[in-house]
Amino acid sequence: MRNELDQLRSRMAEITDLRNTAHLLEWDQQTMMPPRGGASRAESIATLERIRHDMFVSAETGRLLDAAAGELDGADSASDDAALVRVVRRRWDKARRVPTELAAEIARAGSIGQEAWVRARANNDFDAFAPYLTRNLELARRYVDCFDTFDCPYDVLLDDFDPGMATADVTRLFDELKAALVPVIGEVAQHADRVDDGPLHGTFPVERQRQLVFEVVERMGFDRAGWRIDDAVHPFATGLGSQDVRITTRWDEHFFASALFSAMHECGHGLYEAGIDSSLQRTPLGSGESLSVHESQSRMWENMVGRGRAFSGVLAPRIAELFGGSVADLDATSLYRAVNRVEPSHIRVEADEATYGLHIVLRFELEQEMIEGRLPVAEVPEAWDARFKEYFGLEVPDPAHGALQDVHWSAGLIGYFPTYALGNLIAGQLWEKAHADMPDLEAAIGAGELSGLREWLRENVHRHGAKFSTPELLQRVVGHPIEVAPFVRYLRAKLSDVYELDLP
Amino acid sequence: MRNELDQLRSRMAEITDLRNTAHLLEWDQQTMMPPRGGASRAESIATLERIRHDMFVSAETGRLLDAAAGELDGADSASDDAALVRVVRRRWDKARRVPTELAAEIARAGSIGQEAWVRARANNDFDAFAPYLTRNLELARRYVDCFDTFDCPYDVLLDDFDPGMATADVTRLFDELKAALVPVIGEVAQHADRVDDGPLHGTFPVERQRQLVFEVVERMGFDRAGWRIDDAVHPFATGLGSQDVRITTRWDEHFFASALFSAMHECGHGLYEAGIDSSLQRTPLGSGESLSVHESQSRMWENMVGRGRAFSGVLAPRIAELFGGSVADLDATSLYRAVNRVEPSHIRVEADEATYGLHIVLRFELEQEMIEGRLPVAEVPEAWDARFKEYFGLEVPDPAHGALQDVHWSAGLIGYFPTYALGNLIAGQLWEKAHADMPDLEAAIGAGELSGLREWLRENVHRHGAKFSTPELLQRVVGHPIEVAPFVRYLRAKLSDVYELDLP
DSSP, X not given: OOHHHXXXXXXXXXXXXXXXXXXXXXXXXXXXXXXXXXXXXXXXXXHHHHHHHHHHHSHXXXXXXXXXXXXXXXXXXXSHHHXXXXXXXXXXXXXXXXXXXXXXXXXXXXXXXXXXXXXXXHHTOHHHHHHHHHHHHHHHHHHHTTOSSSSSHXXXXXXXXXXXXXXXXXXXXXXXXXXXXXXXXXXXXXXXXXXXXXXXXXXXXXXXXXXXXXXXXXXXXXXXXXXXEEEOSSOXXXXXXXXXXXXXXXXXXXXXXXXXXXXHHHHHHHHHHHTSOGGGTTSTTSSOSOHHHHHXXXXXXXXXXXXXXXXXXXXXXXXXXXXXXXXXXXXXXXXHHHTTOOOOOXXXXXXXXXXXXXXXXXXXXXXXXXXXXXXXXXXXXXXHHHHHHHHHSOOOOSGGGTTTSOSGGGGTOTTOTHHHHHHHHHHHHHHHHHHHHOTTHHXXXXXXXXHHHHHHHHXXXXXXXXXXXXXXXXXXXXXXXXXSHHHHHHHHHHHHHHHTOOOO | OOHHHHHHHHHHHHHHHHHHHHHHHHHHHHHTOOGGGHHHHHHHHHHHHHHHHHHHHSHHHHHHXXXXXXXXXXXXXXXXXXXXXXXXXXXXXXXXXXXHHHHHHHHHHHHHHHHHHHHHHHTTOHHHHHHHHHHHHHHHHHHHTTOSSSSSHHHHHHHHHSTTOOHHHHHHHHHHHHHHHHHHHHHHHTTGGGOOOGGGBSOOOHHHHHHHHHHHHHHHTOOTTTEEEEEOSSOOEEESSTTOEEEEEOXXXXXXXXXXXXXXXXXXXXXXXXXXXXXXXXXXXXXXXXHHHHHHHHHIIIIIITTSHHHHHHHHHHHHHHHOGGGTTOOHXXXXXXXXXXXXXXXXXXXXXXXXXXXXXXXXXXXXXXXXXXXXXXXXHHHHHHXXXXXXXOOOOSGGGTTTSOSGGGGTOTTOTHHHHHHHHHHHHHHHHXXXXXXXXXXXXXXXOOHHHHHHHHHHTGGGTTSSOHHHHHHHHHSSOSOSHHHHHHHHHXXXXXXXXXXX
């Protein structure tokens, strides 16, 4: 008899339904909604969040948690039931400190902010965006003020995206990453002329790109019966349960790599959501645990598979065939080298794997300064541009190539960026382990056969959803918490290959 | 000081947000959702309805209604505030008799039923659909059982779509309509050879049809900044507030009239939603009052404008230009006569205006028999086919051309069909009045200028939303409750013109 646990499950099922509904409201806003729908949409998103938050933080949820924990006494701590109680307890403890009106206002401001960002970015007008960022920061500070259990303001935010991860941990990992990468970037820079990314630039009709993208994501596991792919200003993925996964991409007629690799990235997220065990559906365990693990999936598919030597052998002939013209003779090695060219550039989502981390460090630093009130919003572009010059040696030509390029701040997602770089590190760990478990993995990828990797990831990562904390999951799969070395080993080997070097 | 009224408004604003959200869940299900998403979608729809229903029927809503009514003492009964209290009171009195679990289950079953209907219709398999219709009827009967304040079971259902309208009223109106139309249909049938609908059939590339449809709906008032148009198995329109209106259509490469007139129909619905006064947004007054008035808008734009002589002069040259080939020489009169050809046919949404009413009568009768338990679901196809033979003189070749053709029963919408024919009657009244008010209306339509009619409708009908009951609205606009004669006058005149007859 597990009456209280069943009741807890019912309550969480409804809350999951509301979360799926919120995902649809957000997905639709970014892909389908006519522009004038924004005001009404923000109200709907706020109301849904108000109701969801109220239901979740209610005393009744607390009572059910206590009672369910009692019923569980002696149950395997790795069981679905034990994980459910553990995860809901942690989230409830955090959420109930937040007033419902604040939760709703954060949701409303995020929705309104995104609409403003789309316009501001199109007009290259940071000033038009500034009031929305100011509002999101005010709300984020009020959110932070709800807690006295964290070491610093940024910890509160980071913990929402990677539970248990602290700013100090991230700083340590990023310092180690920087120390490892800076000499690699320096060495590569001296041989910049060895790698030509010319093949990526030209004229590539969008309809042909669409065909290429479909072929690739279908190899990965995209399935029209349970997925969609659409266009968005800023590509993203979302799930309305594992049977309704939605990814997006954007198209650049003169640079096919943009749509292709962002689609692989988002499809990597989608495979995670689609791979979660059906027993966890309609529970809070039915989506990925941390965004760091989520980004490990997207970054692995985008970079380790998509920009790997093996898969370049699959992509190159199709690219040659589909586009002809300037890439009619494209071979695997030329493609492989082109997509791995290391060069400081302005746009994070198009950055190479070596400089990518610096984009994240820049945002991680600015976010801490903003949330602590040390950097006023009006000075963000100036600070961005100065820091960019320092890290990348480049001038920022306009806000669309600088502080306005990402959607996150507009949506109130402050503390999210570090998870991309943490995801790279986790991807490095999983990639090594996958190769150890499957010695023929590269050969399979080279033959265009991606299901082996997907099923390995499903078995080891996806199916568990949010059952395990990130450290627990890593311990189970690779026997070690998050670390920098495997990613650096992977990247050094790849760049040695690409640049014909023996990197330090 | 109107504190309680403000609180009532706030509560209704949230409930309206949930309604808009439910509209999005339904719109997405029918236009975008991947097939496997159906199970999860049904749960989300049910949960949202459970919450909305609970919030709405709560004692707190009743308390606010009483208190707000007190604050209103002496206010103009035609004011927004008075209308809000009146409409919410009526809906609250009805809704609170319905258990929340039943309301949620009706929503869930309707969502699941629609998915089943799409498959069953594609496979022409009524038996596969029967369990879902059985379930929807069971739930509809349980819903009916919540009330002891109506004369017959069907009254309860009808009242949801046309508040205050009774089955006996509909029967009387339909009898009068039938008595007027049967001799017209008989007379026309003797001259069937006078009208040729050949021009409507041929090969019409969908992309060209899309262009035609866009041009036409944009003339009507469709505006990309606040509207969308998409494809659906069964065309429909929905609104997420007046600034986010979504219509759908479907395409037949061999019959352009299908997409064109269904788009005009749905755009007519959309104009109603888009035209509601902004002061009524986020209130229950912010959408059309009865579906009969709603259908009067869609049917007027589809038939009185779209299939009118004046607008045929606008359509014919564009059709000739866009499609060429078999319609390269299409003239206005040929088009006008073709689209008004009277002929018994199987599909309601493609029926001519004279026989259309019989399609509705057939459904109105079968629905009463089903809801009263006199017609078992298993016997529905047989009953449909027999009744169809009796009314139309035609055999039904398969369920997709018979009992499976409409989405309504699958979605639990029983009692909806009569509003189409009632909408025709109201359209007849409004059409006469619009012409009396605007003597140059036909000339304007003939010049492709539709804004005069749209603004007349906005001023007289749309902007009021649900402020007035249908009889009140008609009284205000045409000075008379719903009646049959104007529609019959309109149709007789049109068919006399089309068939070169002097009809009785």
